[in-house]
Amino acid sequence: MTISTTHRPATDLGRLLRKHPDRVQAFEQSFGTAWVMYPEADEERCTAALLLEVDPARLAKAHGRGSGDASLSQYVNDRPYAASSLLAVALGKVFNSARGGTSAERPELAAAAIPLEVALAAVPCKGGPQLVRDLFAPLGWEVEAEAVPLPGFDKDSRHVRVRLRGELRLSDALSQLYVLLPVLDDAKHYWVDIGEVDKLVRSGGDWLAAHPRRGLITRRYLAHRKSYERAALERLLDGAETESHVDEEAAEAETERALPLHRIRIASVLGALREAGAASVLDLGCGSGKLVAELLKDAQFTRVTGVDVSSRALEQAERHLRLDRMSERQAKRLRLVQGSVVYRDKRFAGHDAAVLMEVIEHLDLGRLPAMERVVFGEARSRIVVVTTPNAEYNAAYGMKAHQMRHADHRFEWDRARFTEWAEATAARYGYRVRVEGIGAIDPEAGTPTQMGVFDRD
Structure with a gap:
């Protein structure tokens, strides 16, 4: 070569x-x-x-x-x-x-x-x-x-x-x-053993998550071992916007050359938390811990709790965060727990802010009221940040009408529907909310991600 x-x-x-x-x-x-x-x-x-x-x-x-x-x-x-x-x-x-x-x-x-x-x-x-x-x-x-x-x-x-x-x-x-x-x-x-998954995710960086042939790349790199392939794709796609339905043009658009969308999303969430002066943060649906890792880098956030319903995701978060090598001082700021956003949990209370980043679209619509009661009614953090895909932007990815970005998404809302839900939820539980977009702006479709920042006096 x-x-x-x-x-x-x-x-x-x-x-x-x-x-x-x-x-x-x-x-x-x-x-x-x-x-x-x-x-x-x-x-x-x-x-x-x-x-x-x-x-x-x-x-x-x-x-x-x-x-x-x-x-x-x-x-x-x-x-x-x-x-x-x-x-x-x-x-x-x-x-x-x-x-x-x-x-x-x-x-x-x-x-x-x-x-x-x-x-x-x-x-x-x-x-x-x-x-x-x-x-x-x-x-x-x-x-x-x-x-x-x-x-x-x-x-x-x-x-x-x-x-x-x-x-x-x-x-x-x-x-x-x-x-x-x-x-x-x-x-x-x-x-090929499970260590190859770490090598692939580390070497693939941000380019692999957005690659239109990432399925083939992952499958062949991991010697067609399906369990390793699933583990790698979960880690690559955690927080990444380009999913299995997105074609090559969509992947190139989303990568945006300078900064991938999931990084822009994390930066937007961090900005909202910093602006609100939050010191303790509850990351609901933390996945492999990408947001948690960024929170731990900032001394403003003195206590971080990562929650996920999947034990496998929490194991991936431990590896991603290098929990076994973390200093005692840093480890005291962090807690990883298994839990669900639709069940009452005393561990969720007592945080300045709660984050649901690309989480609600994975819930059945019938379970949203339970999530609202748990997060806004029971945990009742002073700040709640929610991000979710903007269905209108899917057309910019070349996707068909009613096609969703991930097979596990139960719904994807347009801007009007998300704003309607956010305002109704805020009024029901005594919050105020502002809705804003995240990512590149399309004149007709808006931004690929929408964010609601809820706060209460």
Whole structure:
């Protein structure tokens, strides 16, 4: 694999990769040796090459340990000659710092999008050139992909020659390659366990949640293990607006290049809580803990309680928040509990603010009165913040009438219906409410998310 830039001075690529252009460096892997070298390096253009020399005997020994596989295919295969999961593993280790987006020497450059060109001579691809385009084009790449011909045969091989051009952060480009190379091949060389879910979510960042082919990516990356796939999608989609019904144009619109919608939503909720002067916050339906994590970063919020009906979601929140590594002082500010917004719970009381972020649409309409009694009548926080999708905006995603963004949504309201519900609920329980939009504004459809901020004197 080669990766090039024309950002001047181009030799700064070596500083971002933390590999000096004047040296050839070797990195031992369990299956061979990875080499980094620079075929060209001047002020105008710089190219770094990652060359992986695979030792078939070492690979077979590592792969066959405990597998009982004694077939000849262990030794005779395309692994030494094609960019597959082996190259992805080497890329992850050799360029670990660059993939993390850190650079002590050039921090501003590491955070900036620069012109990049990636070339891969032979990638095994189950899906051909079109799948390469489907996976990389939505991420902002200009894609050239062509099948590699089989000499002496009237057909092409399963391998594809790939060239990508675009302006991206180097860390984003490396993370995308790290995830998508094994997806193209659909045949990882190592055993896949639950730890791969964490690696996928961490490496996928925000781009994977909005990707139109995220289902295929998740399925192949996790070696078609359905339980892992479900766990990964739950974590990726928690708080993310683009769901299974959203097509490619919708995903690109929602990503908004600068900041994904779920981040804008979290920022809006935090802004409302800060403006209200809340110190203790109850996050009802906390999922994997994205809002909780942001609350803990702000010293204003001295007590945070995360609640979810799903024990699996709470386990994911513990991992996401790194509860086992959290300092004692920080841990004292946090409490994670299992509970439901439709059942009276004494633990919900005593908080300055309660948040239901993308929660109410998952309730049957007949259970909304129970939720209202529990949250507004029993818990009775001084501030209540509610966000929910704006059904009118679905048309901007290219969705059909009455189509909802997620299979688990029981309803999605337009702006008039949400305002009607918010004002009636506020009047019934002695609150005032203001309704505002979150996200990019469409002149006709409004914003993708609507938020109600309830307060009482």
